[in-house]
Amino acid sequence: MRDKIVLIDGHSILNRAFYGVPDLTNSEGLHTNAVYGFLNIMFKILDEEKPEYLTVTFDVHAPTFRHEMFADYKGTRKPMAEELRQQVPVIKDVLRAMHIEVIEKAGLEADDLLGTLSHRCEEKGMDVSIISGDRDTLQLATEHIKIRIPKTKQGKTEVEDYYAADVQERYGVTPKEFIDVKALMGDTADNIPGVPGVGEKTATKIIQQYQTIENAYEHVDELKPPRASKNLKEFWEQAQLSKTLATIKLDADITFELENARHENPYTKEAHELFQRLEFKNLLGRFDVEASVNDVEKYFREVTGKEEIEKVFKEAEKAETVGVAFSKDAGNVLPLFAHASGYGRVSLCYEAEKIVTIPCDMDADFEYLTGKLSHLAKSVKCFSMCGLKEYLEWLPELTSENGFDAIVAAYLLNPLKNDYNAEDVAREHLNLLIDEKLDEGTKSCYEAYTAYACVPVLEKKLEENGMFRLFNEIEMPLVFTLYDMEQAGVKVEGEELKRYGEELGARIIELEKEIYEMAGEEFNINSPKQLGVILFEKLEMPHAKKTKTGYSTAADVLDKLAPEYPIVAKILEYRQLAKLKSTYADGLANYIGMDGRIHSKFNQTITATGRISSTEPNLQNIPVRMELGRLIRKVFVPKEGCVFVDADYSQIELRILAHCSGDEQLIQAYREARDIHRMTASQVFHVPFDEVTDLQRRNAKAVNFGIVYGISSFGLSQDLSISRKEAAQYIEHYFESYPGIKTFLDKCVSDAKEKGYAETLYGRRRPMPELKSSNFMQRSFGERVAMNAPIQGTAADIIKIAMIHVNEELKKRNLKSRMILQVHDELLIEADETELEEVQQILQDKMEHAAELLVPLSVDMHTGKNWYEAK
DNA sequence: GATCTCACG
DNA sequence: ACGTACGTGAGATCC
Numbered sequence: 001m002r003d004k005i006v007l008i009d010g011h012s013i014l015n016r017a018f019y020g021v022p023d024l025t026n027s028e029g030l031h032t033n034a035v036y037g038f039l040n041i042m043f044k045i046l047d048e049e050k051p052e053y054l055t056v057t058f059d060v061h062a063p064t065f066r067h068e069m070f071a072d073y074k075g076t077r078k079p080m081a082e083e084l085r086q087q088v089p090v091i092k093d094v095l096r097a098m099h100i101e102v103i104e105k106a107g108l109e110a111d112d113l114l115g116t117l118s119h120r121c122e123e124k125g126m127d128v129s130i131i132s133g134d135r136d137t138l139q140l141a142t143e144h145i146k147i148r149i150p151k152t153k154q155g156k157t158e159v160e161d162y163y164a165a166d167v168q169e170r171y172g173v174t175p176k177e178f179i180d181v182k183a184l185m186g187d188t189a190d191n192i193p194g195v196p197g198v199g200e201k202t203a204t205k206i207i208q209q210y211q212t213i214e215n216a217y218e219h220v221d222e223l224k225p226p227r228a229s230k231n232l233k234e235f236w237e238q239a240q241l242s243k244t245l246a247t248i249k250l251d252a253d254i255t256f257e258l259e260n261a262r263h264e265n266p267y268t269k270e271a272h273e274l275f276q277r278l279e280f281k282n283l284l285g286r287f288d289v290e291a292s293v294n295d296v297e298k299y300f301r302e303v304t305g306k307e308e309i310e311k312v313f314k315e316a317e318k319a320e321t322v323g324v325a326f327s328k329d330a331g332n333v334l335p336l337f338a339h340a341s342g343y344g345r346v347s348l349c350y351e352a353e354k355i356v357t358i359p360c361d362m363d364a365d366f367e368y369l370t371g372k373l374s375h376l377a378k379s380v381k382c383f384s385m386c387g388l389k390e391y392l393e394w395l396p397e398l399t400s401e402n403g404f405d406a407i408v409a410a411y412l413l414n415p416l417k418n419d420y421n422a423e424d425v426a427r428e429h430l431n432l433l434i435d436e437k438l439d440e441g442t443k444s445c446y447e448a449y450t451a452y453a454c455v456p457v458l459e460k461k462l463e464e465n466g467m468f469r470l471f472n473e474i475e476m477p478l479v480f481t482l483y484d485m486e487q488a489g490v491k492v493e494g495e496e497l498k499r500y501g502e503e504l505g506a507r508i509i510e511l512e513k514e515i516y517e518m519a520g521e522e523f524n525i526n527s528p529k530q531l532g533v534i535l536f537e538k539l540e541m542p543h544a545k546k547t548k549t550g551y552s553t554a555a556d557v558l559d560k561l562a563p564e565y566p567i568v569a570k571i572l573e574y575r576q577l578a579k580l581k582s583t584y585a586d587g588l589a590n591y592i593g594m595d596g597r598i599h600s601k602f603n604q605t606i607t608a609t610g611r612i613s614s615t616e617p618n619l620q621n622i623p624v625r626m627e628l629g630r631l632i633r634k635v636f637v638p639k640e641g642c643v644f645v646d647a648d649y650s651q652i653e654l655r656i657l658a659h660c661s662g663d664e665q666l667i668q669a670y671r672e673a674r675d676i677h678r679m680t681a682s683q684v685f686h687v688p689f690d691e692v693t694d695l696q697r698r699n700a701k702a703v704n705f706g707i708v709y710g711i712s713s714f715g716l717s718q719d720l721s722i723s724r725k726e727a728a729q730y731i732e733h734y735f736e737s738y739p740g741i742k743t744f745l746d747k748c749v750s751d752a753k754e755k756g757y758a759e760t761l762y763g764r765r766r767p768m769p770e771l772k773s774s775n776f777m778q779r780s781f782g783e784r785v786a787m788n789a790p791i792q793g794t795a796a797d798i799i800k801i802a803m804i805h806v807n808e809e810l811k812k813r814n815l816k817s818r819m820i821l822q823v824h825d826e827l828l829i830e831a832d833e834t835e836l837e838e839v840q841q842i843l844q845d846k847m848e849h850a851a852e853l854l855v856p857l858s859v860d861m862h863t864g865k866n867w868y869e870a871k
Numbered sequence: 872g873a874t875c876t877c878a879c880g
Numbered sequence: 881a882c883g884t885a886c887g888t889g890a891g892a893t894c895c
Contacts, residue, residue: 526892528875547875554876579877582891609887611880618889621879629878653880706885715885776882788886792880796887824880824887 002127002144005053005261006045007117009110009132010102014038014091016133016150018084023778026279027414029756029769031083035091036280041150043286044157045131046263053126054263055101055117058092059110082774090278097274098266105254111136115248117256118145124258136182136190139248141167141175173207180207180216183243184232192245195235197227213239276427285436294432299353300445306363312348312356313372319350321382323452324373325422326391327444329359339366343394346373347444349452357441357448370394377402384451386422389604392483400477406451408475409458411605412467416767420605422447429457466763470797474762475604478800481807481819482602482612488818488830489597490619493635494589500632501585504577511574518567525574528553541565576628584623584632591617602822609789610764610796612822620823624871636867638830642817643863644870645836647843648826650858651676652795653708659853660761660790663740670855677701683737684730703730707741708791710784745787752786760793761851798857799825802850809842828867836863 017037024033046054095102103113111134118128118140128145130137141147147162167175184203186194198206206223210216216223217236223229232239267287275284303312316322329344337360338344346369347357360366377383377398385391388405392398407420410429417424426432426446430453434446462468516522519538523530532551536543541561545552555572562569591598598617606613614620622636623629638644654676658666669679681692681700692700699720706716717727735742749771752758757765766789770782799822806827807819817839821828827847831839840861847859864870 524893526876527894528892529894549874552875575876579891583878583889587890606889607887611887613888615889618879621877621889623878625879648880709886712885714883718885777884780882780884784885792887795880826880 002125003053004049004051004127004129005055005117005121005258006049006051006129006131006263007114007121008042008045008054008056009114009130009134009137010056010058010091011088011110012133013041013131013150014087015084017041018081018087023083023773023775025769026277027416027767028277029767029772030090030278031087031769032090032278032280034084034087035094035278036283038091039094039280039283041131041157043283044150045129045148045159049129051129051263053121053258053261055103055261056095057110057113057117058088058102058104059108059113060104060106094271094274094278097268097270099264099268100266101261103254103256105252108252108254109248110134112249112252113254115140115250116252116254119250120256121258136187136246136248138162138167138171139175139178139182139246172204177207177211179243179246179248180211180213182246183213183239184216186242187246190245192242193235193238194242195228195231195239197231202228213243272433281424296355296432296446296449297442299355300442301356302441303356303358304361304363309358309364309369309372312358313376315354316348316350316376317379319380321350321384321452321455322376322380323349323384323448323450323455324391325385325444325447325451326394327357327440327447329440329444337361337365341366345440345444346370347441347448348373349445349448352453355445355449355452357445359441374398382455384455386425386447386451387420389479389483389486392480393487400480403476403479404451404455405476405479406454406458407605408479409454409462409471412471412475412764413458413461413465414767415605415608415610415765422450425454426450429454429461465765467765470763474797474800474804477804478604481803482604484807485602485819485821486599488820489593489595489599490820490828490830491597491637491639492588492592493637494592494596496635497585497589497592497632500635501581501589504581504585508574508577508581511570511577515567515570515574518570525571526578531571535561535565535568539565539567541568576626580623580629580632584629588617588632588635600821607796608766610760610766610793610800611824612796612800614822619821622867630868630871633868633871634866637865642830642832643836643865644867645829645831645839645843645861645863646826646867646870647829647847647859647861648823649795649799649847650860652798652825652857653791654704655853655855655857656761656791656794656798657708657741657744658855660794661738661740661744662854663738663744665738666741667854673856673858677704680704680734680737684733686733699730703734706731707734707745708788710745710787712780712784748790749783749786752782758786758789758793760790760797762794762797764793764797766793795825798851799827799847802847803827805846805850806842809846810839813838813842815839828870831863 014034018034021033021037023031024036026032092102105113114130114137118130121128122142122144129148130140130145131148133149137147141162141164143164149160151158151160164175167178171178173181181203182192184195184198184206185200186192206216206228210219217232220229220233223232272287303309325347326343327345327347328342329338343366345357345359349355358364358369360369374395374397377395381402382404383398383402384404384406387407388403406425410420410425423434426434430450462471515525519534523534525531529550531553535541536551543551544557544560558568558572562572588598593599600617600619601615603613603615623632655670658670669676677697677700678689678692680703681696682689684700684703685696702716702719711731713724713728713731716730717724748758752768753771757767759765768782768786770778771786773779773782803819803822810817815835817829817831817835819827820830829839829843843861844859848857851857862870
């Protein structure tokens with residue numbers, strides 16, 4: 001059996017990875033996508049090949065890089081992107097930590113290193129795999145040297161393999177002849193001149209016939225086409241030079257000790273720490289966690305028997321802080337004693353060395369244990385869990401005074417993550433690794449311990465980041481508010497909804513028929529791909545836009561075609577109805593519970609800005625803009641004896657902008673309750689206030705929206721279907737009229753650049769690594785976000801405060817009315833008819849006084865027997 | 872699982 | 881020159 005060595009072309013693969021993997025950044029703001037992509041490719045190769053030896057080569061002098069991704073790029077080298085440059089030392093650190101040999105030699109091209117190493121290894125009788133993104137290395141392929149070129153396709157890495165025979169098959173020449181082909185055709189990127197007028201086709205033909213340029217030169221008069229014959233004669237010296245340049249050295253002067261390249265366990269402790277810092281979560285699974293010792297586990301204890309359990313709780317009651325975890329035990333616990341919800345175990349940590357897990361059994365079933373916990377909640381100062389809201393059902397005695405949610409705290413500290421869980425909190429904040437393959441009891445102990453131990457750590461970090469009050473006074477109380485809303489749910493008329501869906505269905509079938517007839521064939525209208533072919537190929541419509549994968553058939557494109565092509569209008573109508581039926585009519589029906597109500601989830605740890613999100617189902621995007629869709633709201637009804645009260649903030653984001661910017665004009669306008677869009681129109685278009693046309697007001701409104709989004713002339717021009725120039729002019733006039741706003745928005749960007757995060761009025765932070773990007777698009781995005789996040793985030797803060805106050809007031813007064821929905825700037829209350837006026841007064845008061853700004857907060861309120869009427 | 876489209880603020 | 885408005889969630893298609 002031949003030994004095998006894998007040689008990785010470091011810069012080439014790093015470069016591939018950089019352009020193939022979307023931008024990733026760790027919480028320190030360090031770009032990591034190239035390193036991540038590199039490691040993925042490397043691990044894939046190692047898993048496949050299991051080589052005895054492994055070496056990564058870097059050419060030291062690589063200040064510039066060829067852009068292989070862009071076909072239009074030719075000629076001189078472009079400087080390496082800053083985001084890539086900063087990752088070069090990182091990958092070297094990672095490799096060092098993994099004990100993988102790195103070979104660099106000043107003045108030597110990576111190709112020559114690879115050539116020499118592969119050649120030497122082959123002579124020693126080894127199999128060699130060269131991993132490179134550079135096709136020049138194909139000349140190195142032999143029977144025993146395999147060239148492997150990784151391709152990143154939609155997140156998946158595929159590898160093209162070339163032995164000598166494969167090169168012959170693919171390119172029609174042998175690897176050695178490949179050099180001569182290149183000598184003739186040249187390579188601008190590598191500064192190889194080649195022979196003028198000879199391209200790939202001609203070069204290949206000539207070499208297929210004559211094998212080498214020398215042989216071709218001997219028969220130079222027979223060469224075809226005549227141009228090649230003439231030029232080879234004329235540029236013979238240049239051709240010879242080109243061949244030298246194109247030839248990869250096999251005998252470079254380097255010292256290489258094979259034993260240094262021996263591939264042993266790369267999963268070292270140092271590498272693990274580095275991977276953690278880089279936040280390569282799904283690569284951490286490769287490490288053997290057992291190796292990294294922690295001494296927490298030895299304090300884990302399983303407790304059974306009523307006497308023992310009582311003893312534990314008695315001890316726990318004396319603690320200031322307890323960490324608690326519920327576990328869905330799939331193991332040994334008799335299902336008989338588990339709860340219907342699936343919980344079969346609770347765990348408790350009340351000192352760093354007192355960590356117990358209690359399986360539900362005949363002595364102590366789930367209700368008994370949660371009863372003990374709820375009782376415990378009355379005596380401790382801090383009752384901490386990971387994801388508190390999920391468990392409040394079982395802890396009726398817990399209040400926002402002493403409840404602590406580690407997950408919510410972790411979210412505030414970094415709101416950009418996709419998901420939050422106990423393992424991550426332990427790793428990031430306690431530097432504690434939790435094995436994924438643990439039994440339920442141990443895992444549950446870890447979670448309880450994490451909830452316990454992270455309290456002081458997270459509190460300190462919140463304090464340091466100026467978010468202590470935000471956490472204690474807004475986010476934690478909100479956990480309880482959201483829980484109440486989820487419990488309350490909203491009543492939905494199932495029968496009505498069904499009828500609505502059926503009506504839509506009937507119309508959809510009609511439309512389908514008409515569309516098929518007009519198209520002349522049947523196809524899947526829901527498939528953008530098929531639809532694109534019908535519209536833009538078969539019916540030859542002018543296609544305005546393209547997406548990555550084909551034609552865009554988005555509504556704004558179709559809107560422009562609709563006046564001229566009746567079928568497009570039908571398709572738009574079909575789309576609208578199909579959406580209403582699938583997402584809303586049918587979609588919502590699936591969520592109606594036994595109580596006739598929908599209990600949507602309100603998520604507190606999703607958005608980057610601090611907004612709440614709603615899922616299963618999303619009740620924050622129920623149609624309202626179009627009448628047909630809006631009708632859906634008629635099926636959302638209050639329960640018997642109740643009415644809906646819907647209250648929404650009027651232009652809260654613009655008011656926040658007025659406050660934060662201190663712009664005199666805008667503040668004055670809001671104090672006088674003037675029509676802001678009309679005023680803007682008057683200023684931007686230089687017309688008297690009373691002479692503003694509807695169109696001007698509409699456009700001004702779009703400008704105001706744009707300001708909040710972090711305006712760009714392009715975005716505004718798209719929205720208003722005007723030229724970019726015009727849009728830029730609107731913006732210019734706007735900033736002339738409101739100089740305070742311009743100053744404020746500029747400050748948002750410069751502050752965020754300086755601090756690395758954007759901040760709301762209440763101290764909520766959004767980290768902003770994008771602002772450091774050298775990529776124009778990403779940086780511009782960062783700038784828009786830096787303008788938008790403080791405004792959108794402050795609005796989110798304010799309505800959260802209002803929600804907490806409204807909910808508290810309803811409870812305090814023992815009212816039967818319940819807050820049931822939040823839609824970003826809107827609250828929906830199911831109000832008992834006898835309490836209607838009181839509820840209206842509470843809503844108005846608490847919403848308008850949630851924050852005291854330089855401008856009044858104004859609330860619009862409506863009542864009705866369904867959501868349609870109340871909006 | 873990625874992509875496209877579209878519903879909301 | 882680059883190629884976009886800010887923030888979400890869900891359904892359908894297609895690989």
